[in-house]
Amino acid sequence: MQIIKSKLEELIKELPEKVEVEDVMYRIYMLQKIEMGEKDIVEGRTFSHEEAIERLSKKWQQ
Numbered sequence: 001m002q003i004i005k006s007k008l009e010e011l012i013k014e015l016p017e018k019v020e021v022e023d024v025m026y027r028i029y030m031l032q033k034i035e036m037g038e039k040d041i042v043e044g045r046t047f048s049h050e051e052a053i054e055r056l057s058k059k060w061q062q
Contacts, residue, residue, distance in 0.1 A: 001032055001035065001036060003028070003031060003032060003035065007031060007035075008028070008031075011024075011027055011028065011031060012024075015027075
């Protein structure tokens, strides 16, 4: 998945002057995951709360 350059610029502007590389990598990772989730919502790949509970309940009972 690609991230729009302007979003990366925003992310960098929000960072403090001194920052660990790991912190930058984590924020980029989170940005990517959020964008993937937003894409899933737009494309209808979601579950209702009830469906999620049902699926997880089945998984936990195994």
